[in-house]
Amino acid sequence: MMVQNVVLPRLIAEVYERPYFGGKRGIVWQPVRYTGNIGFQDNISSIKVFKGPNFARSADFKALFYEHIDFQGKRLALGPGFYPNIHDIAYNFGDRITSINFGPALDAPGPEWGTIPLIIEVYQDVDFKGRKCTIFRDIDHTGKLGIHDRISSVRIIKGPDCPPTGARVIFFEHVNFEGARLPIEILPRDVIKEIPNLHVLPQSFGDMISSVKIEGWSSSSEFNETVFEDEFYSDRMKPEWRWIDPKGGGSWTARQGYLEMRADRGQDLWHGVRGQGGNMDAPRLLMQVEGDFAIETRIRVYPQLREHGGLLVWKSPEAFLRLEKTSGAHAFRGDVRFERHVNQVYTLVGRASGLRRLTQLYLRIERRGNLFSAFASTDGSNWVICGQTFVGTGDPLLVGLHALCPGNIPPTLTRFDYFRLQKRQSEAATYQPVPLISPEDEEEQLEEERAVALRQIV
Known part of the structure; x- marks a missing residue:
């Protein structure tokens, strides 16, 4: 070669x-x-x-x-x-x-693409001929590239941000990273790997690739100053938090060192297929933040796999992101998924498999401008990327924890060991916590303001 x-x-x-x-x-x-x-x-x-x-x-x-x-x-x-x-x-x-x-040309400021662990070139015909597409990020449906089930040869090149331990690309038979898998490892010594004919492999994969996932392992260190942390040792909510439970079917309980969040059947957080049939009923615990940040949590995972929840970045019902561990009864069977919900349109940004039978799972989201990156880890040090996406949110944002019970799966129970908000060292000193109030307290405050205004009129 x-x-x-x-x-x-x-x-x-x-x-x-x-x-x-x-x-x-x-x-x-x-x-x-x-x-x-x-x-x-x-x-x-x-x-x-x-x-x-x-x-x-x-x-x-x-x-x-x-x-x-x-x-x-x-x-x-x-x-x-x-x-x-x-x-x-x-x-x-x-x-x-x-x-x-x-x-x-002239100077050109603008958004950055983000990290590139691998460069994947896919071709419609064997021997790297025919139509060519380049992939830098996870693709949940190759139909979006116009080559659904029409890939016959691939070339994988080590990218500029390939971790020292290597990376991996996984080709899937079905959309949304489902079905048979063809994993290809890029080891530290590798520069490029080529498969000129997918049809002749022992596991024939010619003309059947429907989604592609890139897994690059890294340890994030840019956001290393913790400006807020809750380990849930108190039975009282910290003033930065706001509990939102639109239908009252959820609950949260601060135990000695962890938080339990329950969700009843049907409590979800999406608008449904083509913006119809969904709901915003999922319980969530949120706090306000501005600027770039990293948020992180650790979920306890039990053999019953009842956990269904994770991290939430929320601008409004028209713009939010979810990074979550799914339950064993869900269609994703306990995998981690990263979702983008903008203008009532759902997009599966990425999915991390192989993280089901654990005792603990770390989740992390990092924001740099309008670029949001999601990660998962088994030890809190070595992270596998779950996807990157751009969302024009502006400031401020609400970030925190959520629990779901989508569809007809049994009620879920998710236990969080901690929630952590981190900033860059140069920005940590300027961070100011924002106390939030509950909807009930907000309504009571408005009633008092109305009463004062009426007395002044009289």
Whole structure:
């Protein structure tokens, strides 16, 4: 096998078939002389441009989108940022892009892509021929790339952020990381692995890959100053917390050193399929935070696998994230899942399997601007990434713990050993806790204010 030199991308572009990042998606980080080769021929309507791991070496780089093949004709130069509708941009460039390149331009601030443990190239035909797609993050359905059950060869390259212990890619037979699995390890000594024909493997996987998961192990140390911690030794709620239980079916009890949260059948936290049939009834314990942060908890896991809950990042019912351990009775059978809920649309960002039969499980979410990264661990030191996603939330946010009992599964019982909020060392000194009040106390306070106002009128 001939070892190839790995080229680190300076910019990474996501191109979409429809405005506002809808329809088919493609990822571009190298020049494309003809976009038809990646499944886009005059049908790109929205674009996201991210800083790649090599961006600092050429901070003036931009993504260059051309009207004709071989980088000819009018061009549109875009720096890192989100462009939801290029029909509205000068030159009226919607559905006109035929080739893509990268080159120097003016300074270009914008969002960063995040870590890249592995670079996965998948091809429609054997021997790395035919249509090609590049994957940097988990894909819950290859249909989103336009190659559902049509992958015949793969190339896996060690990425710039591959942990020292290595990483792994898992190809799944079904969507949502289900069905038969084809795991491929990238060891510390590996640079690239190639499978020119998936059809001839003992476990034939040709034309049957429906989802792809990347597992990279890392220890997070950027957020290392704890600014809030609750180990639940008191039977009184700390003033930062707010207990929310819309239907009254949940409960929480602070035991000696852990918190119990119960949820009754049907208490969920989603809007349902296509925004219908769901509910916001799940109990949750939340506190307010601003800026970048990390939140972490440890869940006790018992043989009955009744646990169903985890960490919650909440802006509103229209924008929230869930990282949770599922119960044994759930369709995910005890796996960890990371979900994004925006504008009543549910997206499975990532899933971590192999974490079912444990005695404890650590969960962690980190926020950097609008980028949210989720992790799981068995020891609190070595973390497997559960996915990354962008959500434009702004400040402030509510963060904390939640418990669920979706569908018709039996009532759940989730035990949390602690909740921890961490900041960067340079930001910890400026953190100010925000005492929250319960909805009942808030209503009582409003009644008192109304009474005072009436007395002043009289």
